[in-house]
Amino acid sequence: QVQLVESGGGLVQPGGSLRLSCAASGFTLGYYTIVWFRQAPGKEREGVSCISSNDGITYYADSVKGRFTISRDDGKNTVYLQMNSLKPEDTAVYYCATGTCRRTGLSSSSRNYWGQGTQVTVSS
Numbered sequence: 001q002v003q004l005v006e007s008g009g010g011l012v013q014p015g016g017s018l019r020l021s022c023a024a025s026g027f028t029l030g031y032y033t034i035v036w037f038r039q040a041p042g043k044e045r046e047g048v049s050c051i052s053s054n055d056g057i058t059y060y061a062d063s064v065k066g067r068f069t070i071s072r073d074d075g076k077n078t079v080y081l082q083m084n085s086l087k088p089e090d091t092a093v094y095y096c097a098t099g100t101c102r103r104t105g106l107s108s109s110s111r112n113y114w115g116q117g118t119q120v121t122v123s124s
Contacts, residue, residue: 001025001026002025002026002027002113003024003025003026003113003115004022004023004024004096004097004098004113004114004115005022005023005024005025005115005116006020006021006022006094006095006096006115006116006117006118007020007021007023007118008020008021008118009094009118009119009120009121010119010120010121011121011122011123012086012120012121012122013122013123013124014086014087014088014122014123014124015085015086016086016122017082017083017084017085017086018083018086018120019080019081019082019083020036020080020081020083020094020096020118020120021078021079021080022034022036022078022079022080022081022096022115023076023077023078024077024078024113025077027113028074028077029072029074029077029078029079030053030072030074030077031053032053032098032113033050033051033052033053033098033099033100033101034050034051034053034070034072034079034096034097034098034099034101035047035049035050035096035097035098035099035100035101035106035107035108036048036049036050036070036081036094036095036096036097037094037095037096037097037108038090038092038093038094038095038120039092039093039095040089040091040092040093043092046061046063046092047061047105047106047107048060048061048063048064048068048081048094049061049064049068049070049081049106050070050099050100050101050106051070051071051072051079051101052101057101057102057103058070058101059101059102059103059104059105059106063089064083064090067083067084067085067086068081068082068083068084069081069082069084070082079096081094081096083120086120086122087122088122088123089122090120090122091120091121091122091123092119092120093117093118093119093120094117094118094119094120095114095115095116095117096114096115097112097113097114097115098112098113099112
């Protein structure tokens, strides 16, 4: 069965850190570009970060630049999103998906593989 599974979300205080994982099963993650989106209640989905499959291109939204780091371990079939200096406005459900990644932005569609999402809550 082809799927992406996110994990690592939870409740953290402002200024804290979390590391999200996006694990693939049923396909080789190394052949795919992975993108991260997030969606907070009542807000539009926001592209957060992405990492390309073969040329090391990464992208970060301005809202997370300098605080989030994306990486991949193709041997573990997993992509990570390290989130530091978390703020209450980072609270959202975070989704990983296959897609496209450029230095200027990212994209995905319903035709790509998507995970089920993991909740991140930043609150004191």
